[in-house]
Amino acid sequence: MSITTLALTAELPELGELLTWSQLEAWAVAMREELPAAALAAALEDLQDRLIDQVCGPKWLPVRDLPAPFGCPGCGVMSDFARKGKRTRPRRFDTAAGIVRIQLANVGCRACGRVFAPLLLLLDLSGKRRTDRLMLELAELAAQMSFARAGAVAASFGVPASAGRAHSAVADLAPMLEGIGQPHAPGAPTGADVVILDGTGMRAGPRRLGVNGNIALGLTGRSGPRRRRRAATVLLGLTLAQPWSAMAEQLRALRPPVVVVVDGELAITKLAEDVWPDVPIQRCWWHLPRALRWALYADKAPSPWANAKRTELVDLLHRVARERLTHAQALAAYDTFAATISTEGHHAAGELLAGARDQVFTCLRPDVRARLAHLGGPELGSGVLERVMRELNARTDIGGSRWSVDGLRDLITVQLARMTHHPAWTTLNQSLRPPNAINFKIAVAKFNAS
Numbered sequence: 452m453s454i455t456t457l458a459l460t461a462e463l464p465e466l467g468e469l470l471t472w473s474q475l476e477a478w479a480v481a482m483r484e485e486l487p488a489a490a491l492a493a494a495l496e497d498l499q500d501r502l503i504d505q506v507c508g509p510k511w512l513p514v515r516d517l518p519a520p521f522g523c524p525g526c527g528v529m530s531d532f533a534r535k536g537k538r539t540r541p542r543r544f545d546t547a548a549g550i551v552r553i554q555l556a557n558v559g560c561r562a563c564g565r566v567f568a569p570l571l572l573l574l575d576l577s578g579k580r581r582t583d584r585l586m587l588e589l590a591e592l593a594a595q596m597s598f599a600r601a602g603a604v605a606a607s608f609g610v611p612a613s614a615g616r617a618h619s620a621v622a623d624l625a626p627m628l629e630g631i632g633q634p635h636a637p638g639a640p641t642g643a644d645v646v647i648l649d650g651t652g653m654r655a656g657p658r659r660l661g662v663n664g665n666i667a668l669g670l671t672g673r674s675g676p677r678r679r680r681r682a683a684t685v686l687l688g689l690t691l692a693q694p695w696s697a698m699a700e701q702l703r704a705l706r707p708p709v710v711v712v713v714d715g716e717l718a719i720t721k722l723a724e725d726v727w728p729d730v731p732i733q734r735c736w737w738h739l740p741r742a743l744r745w746a747l748y749a750d751k752a753p754s755p756w757a758n759a760k761r762t763e764l765v766d767l768l769h770r771v772a773r774e775r776l777t778h779a780q781a782l783a784a785y786d787t788f789a790a791t792i793s794t795e796g797h798h799a800a801g802e803l804l805a806g807a808r809d810q811v812f813t814c815l816r817p818d819v820r821a822r823l824a825h826l827g828g829p830e831l832g833s834g835v836l837e838r839v840m841r842e843l844n845a846r847t848d849i850g851g852s853r854w855s856v857d858g859l860r861d862l863i864t865v866q867l868a869r870m871t872h873h874p875a876w877t878t879l880n881q882s883l884r885p886p887n888a889i890n891f892k893i894a895v896a897k898f899n900a901s
């Protein structure tokens with residue numbers, strides 16, 4: 452343990468001499484941008500000086516054969532290094548605390564003649580111009596707002612950032628999130644009691660209609676106070692610009708769920724039936740009212756009436772959950788509602804409701820209900836799905852920009868990893884953002900101290 456002390460001096464004007472509060476605050480904000488990086492640079496140079504003394508002996512009195520806490524990158528020996536002076540140009544690192552510039556000290560290996568900077572070696576910074584934590588923080592911002600905005604927000608807090616840097620942070624981070632969409636990877640989730648399959652269209656690639664982003668989410672638990680329960684979700688599968696069948700391999704590696712939730716699209720239902728022939732299928736309660744609205748639009752139903760019907764269906768599903776209706780009671784209510792649509796002669800909407808009937812209340816079947824009791828009510832993650840899809844679409848739709856397929860995959864990977872607290876994301880966060888364990892204090896010299 453050693454102590455590093457920094458001194459800060461500032462030329463403050465006198466109070467009353469045109470000194471405004473805004474000027475003082477501006478000074479403090481300017482320090483926020485420079486101080487952390489300056490402190491880090493000074494501490495690094497201190498540590499480096501002490502290391503060189505320890506390994507090479509005092510400056511004017513070199514000592515041979517001293518042991519070192521590092522090995523020569525040329526030959527691997529761990530002793531007998533000679534001072535080789537400091538590099539003239541400071542080395543710049545972009546860090547989450549700002550831009551750090553340090554004068555690196557070199558040593559030479561007496562065994563093989565290799566000259567290198569031990570500080571880089573010991574801190575695992577060789578070849579790095581930007582720290583991984585800065586990458587993580589930029590990528591996390593860029594998962595929530597446009598690259599330009601992410602760059603600007605980070606820059607306003609003194610972090611070296613720009614739209615381009617935010618963009619490359621996402622591209623660099625995505626491949627590090629191992630195990631996303633790869634259930635065989637160590638630490639990857641192995642399944643969930645409820646698996647939700649959903650797809651969304653995204654503006655990427657050269658085709659006018661864009662590409663499909665297909666996602667498999669798992670619901671593993673619920674926690675929190677009764678009225679504000681939050682579902683714990685895991686990301687189980689992800690494909691982009693591929694048909695649903697491409698996800699089969701990812702799903703087959705998982706243990707079969709108690710129930711699989713689908714949005715009604717034929718390809719998704721087929722995939723679920725192929726992969727898990729014995730798992731009951733539940734229609735998504737979030738999608739069904741939306742699909743009903745579209746069907747009524749196709750049927751040219753009057754818009755206010757169609758909107759009212761959509762709301763009625765939403766209310767019906769909520770009531771089923773709230774009043775804990777049985778499977779038979781729920782179906783009876785559903786049939787009464789469906790009759791109000793078919794008597795108006797709305798063909799598409801009638802077909803939709805009839806087609807969904809067998810799967811709308813799967814979660815109320817006594818066997819399924821018992822096995823899912825620990826997850827709370829029968830909403831089955833429709834709220835989760837809604838939140839995830841909203842966030843994905845909100846981010847990918849910004850400014851009507853068109854993505855490259857690779858760029859979009861990187862962004863979605865980071866977004867979903869973050870939203871679902873994927874193990875790969877959590878591990879990366881724990882290693883790059885540990886709690887600070889280095890004590891520091893700010894000593895204030897008292898003016899007129901007695």
Ligand SMILES: [Zn+2]
Nearest residue numbers: 523526560563
């Ligand atoms: Zn060597």
